[in-house]
Amino acid sequence: MRYSGLKVLAQGVMGNRGWRPAWRTPAPKSEYDMIIIGGGGHGLATAYYLAKNHGITNIAVLEKGYLGSGNIGRNTTIVRANYFLPGNSEFYSHSLKLWEGLESDLNYNVMHSQRGLINLFHSDGQRDAFARRGNAMINQGDDAILLDREGVRSHLPYLDFEQTRFPIYGGLLHPRGGTARHDAVAWGYARGADQRGVDLIQNCEVTGIDIQNGRVTGVQTTRGPIRAKKVGMVAAGRSGQVAAMAGMRLPVESHILQAFVTEGLKPVIDHVVSFGMGHFYISQSDKGGLVFGGDLDFYASYAARGNLPMVEHVMEAGMTLMPMIGRAKVLRSWGGIMDMTPDGSPIIDKTAIEGLYIDCGWNYGGFKAVPASGWCMAHLMATDHPHEVARRFRLNRFATGHLLDEEGTGSQHNLH
Amino acid sequence: MRLSCPLCGPRDRREFYYYGSDDYLNRPHSDPQADASSGGWSDAWEDYLHLRDNPAGRLRDLWYHEGGCGAWLAVTRDTSTHQVFDVALVVDLKGKAGS
Numbered sequence: 001m002r003y004s005g006l007k008v009l010a011q012g013v014m015g016n017r018g019w020r021p022a023w024r025t026p027a028p029k030s031e032y033d034m035i036i037i038g039g040g041g042h043g044l045a046t047a048y049y050l051a052k053n054h055g056i057t058n059i060a061v062l063e064k065g066y067l068g069s070g071n072i073g074r075n076t077t078i079v080r081a082n083y084f085l086p087g088n089s090e091f092y093s094h095s096l097k098l099w100e101g102l103e104s105d106l107n108y109n110v111m112h113s114q115r116g117l118i119n120l121f122h123s124d125g126q127r128d129a130f131a132r133r134g135n136a137m138i139n140q141g142d143d144a145i146l147l148d149r150e151g152v153r154s155h156l157p158y159l160d161f162e163q164t165r166f167p168i169y170g171g172l173l174h175p176r177g178g179t180a181r182h183d184a185v186a187w188g189y190a191r192g193a194d195q196r197g198v199d200l201i202q203n204c205e206v207t208g209i210d211i212q213n214g215r216v217t218g219v220q221t222t223r224g225p226i227r228a229k230k231v232g233m234v235a236a237g238r239s240g241q242v243a244a245m246a247g248m249r250l251p252v253e254s255h256i257l258q259a260f261v262t263e264g265l266k267p268v269i270d271h272v273v274s275f276g277m278g279h280f281y282i283s284q285s286d287k288g289g290l291v292f293g294g295d296l297d298f299y300a301s302y303a304a305r306g307n308l309p310m311v312e313h314v315m316e317a318g319m320t321l322m323p324m325i326g327r328a329k330v331l332r333s334w335g336g337i338m339d340m341t342p343d344g345s346p347i348i349d350k351t352a353i354e355g356l357y358i359d360c361g362w363n364y365g366g367f368k369a370v371p372a373s374g375w376c377m378a379h380l381m382a383t384d385h386p387h388e389v390a391r392r393f394r395l396n397r398f399a400t401g402h403l404l405d406e407e408g409t410g411s412q413h414n415l416h
Numbered sequence: 417m418r419l420s421c422p423l424c425g426p427r428d429r430r431e432f433y434y435y436g437s438d439d440y441l442n443r444p445h446s447d448p449q450a451d452a453s454s455g456g457w458s459d460a461w462e463d464y465l466h467l468r469d470n471p472a473g474r475l476r477d478l479w480y481h482e483g484g485c486g487a488w489l490a491v492t493r494d495t496s497t498h499q500v501f502d503v504a505l506v507v508d509l510k511g512k513a514g515s
Binding site for chain 1: 437477
């Protein structure tokens with residue numbers, strides 16, 4: 001069923017009795033051309049672009065829970081292309097372009113809202129770094145505007161410009177940055193893949209990866225064995241466990257990142273704003289809740305909940321930046337499992353096993369990357385060659401020294 | 417979360433700096449002759465610096481009691497439940513952990 005305004009109107013008149021499930025719930029077949037392990041944003045996008053761009057539709061997406069039950073529904077929904085390093089810059093630029101055409105491509109409202117992102121800076125040195133980053137963004141073909149203090153005030157009059165501990169010197173405005181409705185991204189890709197013949201198989205946990213003579217031949221699952229010529233591991237925070245089934249150790253350590261949402265409020269924060277002197281970023285959802293987050297809890301964890309010291313830190317940072325939110329009541333906080341790499345950049349690559357591919361290491365920046373990650377993983381699995389914009393996301397780059405350390409914080413998993 | 421430092425007793429998580437899994441105890445030995453031919457790099461360094469078992473369950477990792485006695489601690493805990501089983505001084509593990 002194709003969605004349209006007319007359809008909504010007609011269904012409204014007819015009591016909304018004509019809507020059908022957005023995708024099928026097929027039983028797994030005994031064999032597919034390709035299997036994607038992981039039915040989150042990246043896995044669903046991979047299946048969608050395999051079908052759409054490469055005409056490969058005999059695919060199963062295997063998800064141990066329900067579709068979109070992981071980080072795609074747990075993030076702070078920010079979409080941006082403000083990376084600096086060659087390798088990252090062109091990838092996220094490509095992703096933002098895909099975002100801009102995503103709703104018409106998927107025929108699905110992902111509520112992509114380019115409301116503008118402002119990264120604040122608080123010292124001369126930070127201004128220089130942000131100016132340089134802005135120039136890199138412009139060179140990449142994206143947009144960036146360096147705002148001085150008064151420029152920031154005209155956009156964000158509610159910030160505390162009087163406090164002297166972390167004075168606001170200005171901000172880097174990325175007008176095409178913004179947010180999107182995160183669950184809808186998973187649902188839109190799922191529906192698009194399903195319409196093209198991809199089998200989306202939920203409640204189907206992969207329990208083993210079959211390898212013969214260095215070549216992948218299929219997977220074992222809680223719903224029986226499934227054969228496949230190619231298998232893509234797209235399991236985000238659980239990548240370590242999935243890769244271990246293929247005898248691999250990954251350069252990944254899983255950490256918890258918390259996020260928070262307040263009760264619904266009238267429109268008050270029009271942009272995505274990030275604080276440059278404490279890890280804090282905030283936007284307001286279309287439902288009215290303030291959605292914000294901070295840094296990792298910093299220790300390896302798979303508990304999808306956080307610890308209190310980071311809650312306190314995030315609240316302190318928020319109150320330092322914009323005291324007006326002090327009366328808002330936090331409704332919920334939660335945690336997502338982040339697959340942290342030693343340089344803070346992702347991996348889209350072949351493995352040493354023929355026919356086995358991996359897409360992981362999204363740290364806590366995976367949401368904005370979903371379209372390009374799916375696009376490039378699909379390209380890799382279909383052609384056996386890395387896509388041009390993802391060619392530096394190599395699995396072995398830590399051994400060869402070709403790191404993509406965007407923040408320059410060194411080779412420790414939790415520092416990115 | 418609290419950790420029981422063997423020297424200081426139970427202390428708040430905020431007193432501790434987190435380093436990573438106990439792979440960091442297995443620092444490769446440098447071998448000038450082998451390093452000259454390999455450029456100093458080997459798989460042992462990849463294991464030490466980057467690759468992790470990353471278990472969802474029992475893990476031993478390294479914490480530094482930054483806001484206390486300054487000791488390096490090896491904490492055995494469950495990464496899914498945050499239960500702490502054991503805290504030992506790294507200095508007491510020397511020679512037992514392959515380093």
